[in-house]
Amino acid sequence: MTQNAFISVRNIDKHFGAFQAVNGASIDIGHGEFFSLLGPSGCGKTTLLRMLAGFEAPSSGEILIDGQPMTDVPPNLRPVNMVFQNYAIFPHLSVRDNIAYGLRKQKLSREKRYEMVDEMLDLIKLPGYGERRSHELSGGQRQRIALARALILRPKVLLLDEPLGALDKQLREQMQLELRALQQTVGITFVFVTHDQEEALTLSDRIAVMSGGHVLQIDTPRGLYEAPNSRKVASFIGTMNFFDAQVLGAEGGHFVVETQGLGKLRVPSAGRNLAPGDKVEVAIRPEKLTLSDHKPDQSDGAVSGELENAAYLGERSHYFVRLPGVEQPVAVSAQNSEGATSQVNANTHTWLNWSESAIVLIGKE
Amino acid sequence: MSGRGFNKPSRSLRLYSLIFLFVLYVPVLFLPLFSFNDSIYVKFPLTGFTFEWYGELFEREPVWNALMNSLKVGISVSVLSTVMGIFAAKAITRYRFPGRGPAVGFIMLPLVVPLIIFGVALLVLFSRMGVSLSLYTVAMGHLIVCLPFSVATLIPRFEGFDKSVEEASSDLGENAFWTFWRVTLPMVFPGVVASLILTFTVSFDEFIMAFFLSGSEPTLPMYIWGQLRFPKEFPSILALSSIIIAVSFLLIFISQWINRGAHVTSVKGD
Numbered sequence: 001m002t003q004n005a006f007i008s009v010r011n012i013d014k015h016f017g018a019f020q021a022v023n024g025a026s027i028d029i030g031h032g033e034f035f036s037l038l039g040p041s042g043c044g045k046t047t048l049l050r051m052l053a054g055f056e057a058p059s060s061g062e063i064l065i066d067g068q069p070m071t072d073v074p075p076n077l078r079p080v081n082m083v084f085q086n087y088a089i090f091p092h093l094s095v096r097d098n099i100a101y102g103l104r105k106q107k108l109s110r111e112k113r114y115e116m117v118d119e120m121l122d123l124i125k126l127p128g129y130g131e132r133r134s135h136e137l138s139g140g141q142r143q144r145i146a147l148a149r150a151l152i153l154r155p156k157v158l159l160l161d162e163p164l165g166a167l168d169k170q171l172r173e174q175m176q177l178e179l180r181a182l183q184q185t186v187g188i189t190f191v192f193v194t195h196d197q198e199e200a201l202t203l204s205d206r207i208a209v210m211s212g213g214h215v216l217q218i219d220t221p222r223g224l225y226e227a228p229n230s231r232k233v234a235s236f237i238g239t240m241n242f243f244d245a246q247v248l249g250a251e252g253g254h255f256v257v258e259t260q261g262l263g264k265l266r267v268p269s270a271g272r273n274l275a276p277g278d279k280v281e282v283a284i285r286p287e288k289l290t291l292s293d294h295k296p297d298q299s300d301g302a303v304s305g306e307l308e309n310a311a312y313l314g315e316r317s318h319y320f321v322r323l324p325g326v327e328q329p330v331a332v333s334a335q336n337s338e339g340a341t342s343q344v345n346a347n348t349h350t351w352l353n354w355s356e357s358a359i360v361l362i363g364k365e
Numbered sequence: 366m367s368g369r370g371f372n373k374p375s376r377s378l379r380l381y382s383l384i385f386l387f388v389l390y391v392p393v394l395f396l397p398l399f400s401f402n403d404s405i406y407v408k409f410p411l412t413g414f415t416f417e418w419y420g421e422l423f424e425r426e427p428v429w430n431a432l433m434n435s436l437k438v439g440i441s442v443s444v445l446s447t448v449m450g451i452f453a454a455k456a457i458t459r460y461r462f463p464g465r466g467p468a469v470g471f472i473m474l475p476l477v478v479p480l481i482i483f484g485v486a487l488l489v490l491f492s493r494m495g496v497s498l499s500l501y502t503v504a505m506g507h508l509i510v511c512l513p514f515s516v517a518t519l520i521p522r523f524e525g526f527d528k529s530v531e532e533a534s535s536d537l538g539e540n541a542f543w544t545f546w547r548v549t550l551p552m553v554f555p556g557v558v559a560s561l562i563l564t565f566t567v568s569f570d571e572f573i574m575a576f577f578l579s580g581s582e583p584t585l586p587m588y589i590w591g592q593l594r595f596p597k598e599f600p601s602i603l604a605l606s607s608i609i610i611a612v613s614f615l616l617i618f619i620s621q622w623i624n625r626g627a628h629v630t631s632v633k634g635d
Contacts, residue, residue: 076535082533086529088529088533102539104547150536153537
C-alpha cells in the first residue's frame with residue numbers, strides 16, 4: 001500500500017493552545033480503499049479528518065492527496081468532499097438544490113443539472129425527493145442527501161465524520177451495508193471516522209486505531225483483531241484476556257515465555273527482538289479458549305481453574321474462570337451451537353484449553 | 366396547590382401587568398384622541414369629530430420636505446447599519462479574536478450612554494473639522510444610535526445556525542464570498558429584514574441627535590419640535606404624531622413577526 005499511497009499523512013501534529021489533539025500521525029491510504037479512523041472520543045480522529053478536509057491546518061507535518069501537497073490549499077479547492085456528523089443539510093434549500101449545490105462552477109444547463117441530481121437520487125434510493133425540504137426528511141434520508149451532495153462532485157476522496165452515529169441501531173446496520181455497496185460502486189477512496197469498533201470492522205479495508213492523538217496501529221480488521229500490537233488496541237477492539245509473562249528464551253521463530261496463570265508457552269516472535277528476562281504480556285481472545293470437564297487428551301495447553309460465573313446470551317455464552325495467581329477472571333466465550341451446550345454450573349472445577357497459534361505476544365507498556 | 370395548578374397565572378400579577386400597560390400607553394393614546402377633536406385647545410370635554418387637522422397636514426409643504434428628509438436619512442441609515450451589523454455579528458459569532466468582548470461592549474454602548482453626550486461630542490467634532498451640518502451629519506449620528514439595534518437583532522440569527530453548514534459550502538467548492546451569498550445571507554435573512562425595519566424606525570423617530578446635528582433641513586421630529594411654539598399648529602402636530610406612532614408600531618410589529626423564531630427554525634437543521 002505504501003508505494004502507491006493516494007493519501008499520505010506525514011508526521012502530523014496539531015495543537016489547540018496547550019492541548020495536543022494529534023501527535024505525530026503518519027498514515028498512507030491507498031486508492032479506492034475504505035479506510036477507517038477508529039478511537040474513543042477525543043482521540044484526534046475527527047481533527048485528523050478535518051485536516052484532510054482543510055478546515056484545520058496541521059501545526060506541523062504534511063498531507064498529500066494524489067501526490068499534491070495540501071498545505072496551502074483551502075477546503076473549497078481540495079479534491080475531497082465530506083459528509084458531516086450532523087449532515088449539515090442547507091435548511092433553506094430543497095433536496096434538489098442541496099444536491100446540486102456544488103455544481104454552480106461547472107456552468108451546466110438546468111436540464112443537465114437536474115438530470116445529474118435525479119441520477120444521484122436513484123443511487124441513494126430516494127427518487128422523487130427533489131422538491132422536499134430538509135425538515136421533511138428523516139435522519140437516514142438526510143444522511144443519504146449529504147452523501148449524494150458530496151458524491152455528485154466526483155471527489156477523489158470522500159470523508160465521513162461518524163455519519164451513522166445519529167441513527168438508530170437497525171437503520172445504522174442497513175446504512176452500513178448500503179455505504180459499503182456504494183463505495184464499491186463508485187470506487188472512491190473513503191476515509192471514515194467512527195468510535196464504533198464493530199462498525200469499523202464491518203466496513204473497512206483497513207483501520208487506524210487512535211488514542212490520545214497517537215496512531216497506535218494500522219491494519220486490516222483481521223490483523224487488528226488477531227494481532228494487536230498493544231494492550232490498548234487489543235482491549236479497544238473486542239475483549240481480550242491478558243497475562244503477565246517473562247521471556248525465557250528464543251527457539252526457531254518462537255519465544256518461550258513463562259506466564260502467570262497459563263504456565264510455560266511458545267508464542268510466535270512476530271519479528272520482535274526480546275531477550276531472556278524481558279517482561280511481556282500475552283493475550284488470548286475469549287472465543288479462542290474452550291472449557292472441558294477433564295484434562296483434554298489433545299491440546300497445546302490446558303490449565304485447571306474454578307468456573308466463577310456464567311452468562312447465557314442466546315447465541316453464545318460467556319464464562320468467567322478464576323485461575324490461581326491471576327487477578328482478573330479469564331473470559332471465555334462459547335457458541336451455543338446444537339450439541340455443544342454441555343451444562344456448566346458456576347463454582348465448579350473446569351479445564352481451560354487453547355491452541356498455541358491463538359496466543360498473541362504484546363510488549364509491556 | 367395541587368387544585369390550582371402550578372402554571373396558572375396569578376391574578377395579582379395579571380392586574381399589575383394591566384395597570385402597567387395602561388400607564389404606559391394611555392398618555393400616548395391622548396394624541397390620536399385629540400387629533401380628531403374639533404378644537405385647537407387640548408382639553409376636555411371633546412367638542413366634535415373632525416379630519417380637518419389631518420387634511421391640513423397634506424397641504425403644508427414643510428411637512429412633506431421634513432418627511433422626505435427623514436425618509437432619506439432613515440433609509441440610508443437602516444441600509445448602512447444593517448450591512449455593518451451583518452459583518453459585526455458574523456465576526457462576533459464566528460471568530461475568536463483578541464478584544465472580542467470589549468468590541469461587543471463598545472458597539473452596544475450607545476444604548477446606555479445618554480444621546481445628548483454623543484450629540485454634543487459629534488457636534489464639537491464636526492465643527493472642529495469644519496464639516497457643515499446637513500442630513501449627512503444627522504445620518505452619521507443615527508448610525509451610532511442604530512448599530513446596536515442591528516447587531517442585537519442579528520447576533521441571535523447567526524448564533525442560531527450551526528457553522529458546519531458554512532463549512533459544508535466551502536467543502537462543496539465555494540469560497541468565502543459565495544458561501545456568504547448562498548448560505549449565510551439566506552439563513553440570516555429574516556434577521557436582516559427585521560434589522561432594516563427596526564433601524565429605519567429608530568432613525569425616523571430619533572430627535573436628540575437630529576437636534577444637534579441637523580442644519581437647515583429638518584427631519585420630521587425636528588419639524589414637530591419647531592412647530593410646538595405655535596399654539597395654532599398644535600392640533601396638526603397631534604395628527605402628525607398620531608400617524609408616526611401608528612406607522613412605527615406597525616413597522617416594529619412586522620419586524621418582530623418576520624424575525625419570530627430566531628432560534629427555533631434554524632435549530633431544526635440537525
